[in-house]
Amino acid sequence: MSWFGNGKKKEAGAALPSRLHHTAYVTNDMEATRKFYEDVIGLPLMATFCEKDELFGAERTYMHTFFELGDGSALAFFQFADPADQAQFGPQMPFTPFHHVALNVDKDAQAVIEARIKAAGYTEPGHFVLEHGYCRSVYVTDPNGMIVEFCCDDEAAARDAPARRAKAHAELKRWLAGDHTVNNTYRHADRAA
Numbered sequence: 001m002s003w004f005g006n007g008k009k010k011e012a013g014a015a016l017p018s019r020l021h022h023t024a025y026v027t028n029d030m031e032a033t034r035k036f037y038e039d040v041i042g043l044p045l046m047a048t049f050c051e052k053d054e055l056f057g058a059e060r061t062y063m064h065t066f067f068e069l070g071d072g073s074a075l076a077f078f079q080f081a082d083p084a085d086q087a088q089f090g091p092q093m094p095f096t097p098f099h100h101v102a103l104n105v106d107k108d109a110q111a112v113i114e115a116r117i118k119a120a121g122y123t124e125p126g127h128f129v130l131e132h133g134y135c136r137s138v139y140v141t142d143p144n145g146m147i148v149e150f151c152c153d154d155e156a157a158a159r160d161a162p163a164r165r166a167k168a169h170a171e172l173k174r175w176l177a178g179d180h181t182v183n184n185t186y187r188h189a190d191r192a193a
C-alpha cells in the first residue's frame, strides 16, 4: 500500500498532473538500454519513434524509445545518429546515488524484479537494497549510469500520512534553520523526537 497521495488536499485553482507521463534521458547505447529495461527488469518496449527534426538550431536525427510502467507511464531514452549531437546532448550525469528515478512496486513485484536483477549477475555497488523505514528500496544502475529504485512502501507509514503532511512545511523550515533532529520514526524510533 502506498502512502503517497493519501490525504492530499487540492488547493483552489490547482490542477495536479494525474501521473508521470515519462522521464527522459540520453543513452550512448540504445540496445544495451533495451536489454536492461526489457530483458532484465521486464518493462516492455512500447514505442520507438524515429525522428528527424529542426531542433535547437540544427537538424537532428534521433530515436526516442519508451519502456512501459504499470500505469501507462514510461521511462524514455534518446539516441542521436550524429556523434556531435550525441556529444552535445549526451549523458553527463555525475555519479551520486542521490540522483535516481524511483518506481513504486508492491511486495510481489519487488521480489520478482530483485530476483531478475540478481539472476542477471548484478551485485554491489551496481545493485543494493536500503531499508528506509517508510519503504524498502531495491536499487540497480542501468547501462547509462542512471540509478533506478524500486520502492515498496511500508503499510505502517500510511497510518501517519495525514500527520506527516500537516507537519511537512514546519519540518522543512526547522531543518533549514539548523535543527537537524531526525524525524523518520520508522527507522530512528530510538532517536526521533
Ligand SMILES: [Fe+2]
Pocket (backbone or CB within 6 Å): 100, 102, 149
Ligand atoms: Fe529515492
